[in-house]
Amino acid sequence: MIGFPTSFLWGAATSAYQIEGSPLADGAGASIWHRFSREPGRVVGGATGDSACDHYRRYREDIALMAWLGINAYRFSVAWARVVPDGNGTLNPKGLGFYDRLVDALLAQGIEPMLTLYHWDLPAALEDRGGWLNPDSAKWFGDYAQVLFQALDDRVRLWLTLNEPWVSAVLGYLTGTHAPGRRGLREAALAAHHLLLAHAEAVTAYRAVGRHRIGIALNLEPQYAASAQAEDVEAAARRHIYVNRWFLDPILLGRYPAEIPQLFGADWPRRALQRAGLIRAPIDFLGVNYYSRALVVDDPSGRPARGRLVKRRDAQLTAMGWEIFPQGLTEMLLWIRREYGELPVYITENGAACNDPLPERGRVLDPGRARFLGRHLIAAQEALGRGVDLRGYFAWSLLDNFEWAYGYSKRFGLIHVDFATQRRTPKMSARFYRNLICRGGANL
Numbered sequence: 408m409i410g411f412p413t414s415f416l417w418g419a420a421t422s423a424y425q426i427e428g429s430p431l432a433d434g435a436g437a438s439i440w441h442r443f444s445r446e447p448g449r450v451v452g453g454a455t456g457d458s459a460c461d462h463y464r465r466y467r468e469d470i471a472l473m474a475w476l477g478i479n480a481y482r483f484s485v486a487w488a489r490v491v492p493d494g495n496g497t498l499n500p501k502g503l504g505f506y507d508r509l510v511d512a513l514l515a516q517g518i519e520p521m522l523t524l525y526h527w528d529l530p531a532a533l534e535d536r537g538g539w540l541n542p543d544s545a546k547w548f549g550d551y552a553q554v555l556f557q558a559l560d561d562r563v564r565l566w567l568t569l570n571e572p573w574v575s576a577v578l579g580y581l582t583g584t585h586a587p588g589r590r591g592l593r594e595a596a597l598a599a600h601h602l603l604l605a606h607a608e609a610v611t612a613y614r615a616v617g618r619h620r621i622g623i624a625l626n627l628e629p630q631y632a633a634s635a636q637a638e639d640v641e642a643a644a645r646r647h648i649y650v651n652r653w654f655l656d657p658i659l660l661g662r663y664p665a666e667i668p669q670l671f672g673a674d675w676p677r678r679a680l681q682r683a684g685l686i687r688a689p690i691d692f693l694g695v696n697y698y699s700r701a702l703v704v705d706d707p708s709g710r711p712a713r714g715r716l717v718k719r720r721d722a723q724l725t726a727m728g729w730e731i732f733p734q735g736l737t738e739m740l741l742w743i744r745r746e747y748g749e750l751p752v753y754i755t756e757n758g759a760a761c762n763d764p765l766p767e768r769g770r771v772l773d774p775g776r777a778r779f780l781g782r783h784l785i786a787a788q789e790a791l792g793r794g795v796d797l798r799g800y801f802a803w804s805l806l807d808n809f810e811w812a813y814g815y816s817k818r819f820g821l822i823h824v825d826f827a828t829q830r831r832t833p834k835m836s837a838r839f840y841r842n843l844i845c846r847g848g849a850n851l
């Protein structure tokens with residue numbers, strides 16, 4: 408088995424709303440998650456990101472932990488409303504100042520920043536103007552991106568425009584389980600289209616001023632038919648278009664899959680098809696967020712892909728109920744290369760929620776997470792050996808954090824956080840990852 412290149416990035420990932428806390432500090436504006444988490448019933452336990460991991464104030468302590476961990480890269484996101492409180496207008500120097508200091512502190516430890524411009528926390532002031540349903544949203548995002556390019560491109564060399572626009576569109580506008588909590592197939596398709604136009608707007612803006620590399624992070628999930636029955640095979644094929652190709656094709660090919668308008672039917676915004684060509688703004692790398700596979704049965708009532716997810720009885724599951732399926736990562740990486748050609752790839756998220764025990768004598772024994780990481784790194788190594796241009800791996804997540812609608816009930820961290828005291832305790836999986844990084848990934 409081929410080894411990991413010496414240039415390989417061994418990272419960990421977080422996002423602003425999930426770890427920072429202090430959402431309104433120093434002139435920051437509210438985000439849609441600041442609002443949504445306050446709506447009764449939206450988040451388990453009524454939790455909010457008001458404190459989270461208090462990273463806004465403890466970032467130096469957390470960077471010291473990153474240095475101990477031995478990671479050479481760190482993926483984080485910028486809270487748009489911290490930097491531009493009303494979303495499109497006056498800059499907030501204090502908000503930008505936090506990220507300026509964060510980047511400098513990372514570089515001082517030899518840690519490469521990978522900056523996600525948008526990880527779901529739209530400024531609430533823009534939601535009041537229609538949010539991602541407003542055709543102006545692409546320009547709002549481009550203007551915001553420009554601010555960050557000007558301020559940080561002298562030190563940030565890896566940029567991501569959006570984190571999982573599929574999740575933003577489907578959970579935010581179809582299922583309503585994420586902010587802004589709207590429920591409409593047509594709204595989801597329109598929001599998705601504007602998110603893709605926003606991505607292209609930022610990439611185009613970057614080409615004019617940027618000196619480094621820019622990409623996007625997508626949630627990609629191989630779809631398997633639960634049986635050999637034709638209707639299940641066809642349902643898995645439909646979900647593959649819906650989950651994977653709906654975004655990959657416009658971004659990398661400049662066109663929507665022909666099947667997408669059929670899946671959405673009358674809810675598909677016809678104008679979107681004429682503008683699909685605007686979406687393809689060549690990217691320098693693709694971020695792949697991989698967690699599991701889907702096992703699909705036919706479900707004529709399921710909108711829009713008419714497929715339903717099932718679990719194998721003997722499947723090993725994480726605490727999220729997601730099947731542990733490392734081979735799906737290898738297959739997804741190989742498929743991307745076959746389907747879209749040579750493109751550098753980073754695994755920008757991979758990790759597991761586990762029912763971790765409480766810290767005892769300064770230790771948290773989470774062998775399941777260590778095993779999850781090891782098995783997926785072996786799968787990544789397999790893809791490398793078969794020619795995938797894999798440049799790095801970012802474990803999700805550095806810290807236990809605010810897991811969106813699950814609040815603090817699901818823990819993904821390599822490092823345990825006691826949210827009452829903000830005490831950090833590296834878990835067994837952190838030591839496993841640290842030792843692996845020390846060996847450059849050898850002897851997995």
Ligand SMILES: CO[C@H](O)c1c[n+]2c([nH]1)[C@H](O)[C@@H](O)[C@H](O)[C@H]2CO
Pocket residue numbers: 422425570571574626627696697698756803810819
């Ligand atoms: C199917 O999983 C998705 O790809 C996914 C999983 N996750 C994500 N996307 C998000 O990018 C993170 O903010 C979540 O905290 C993380 C864990 O739930």
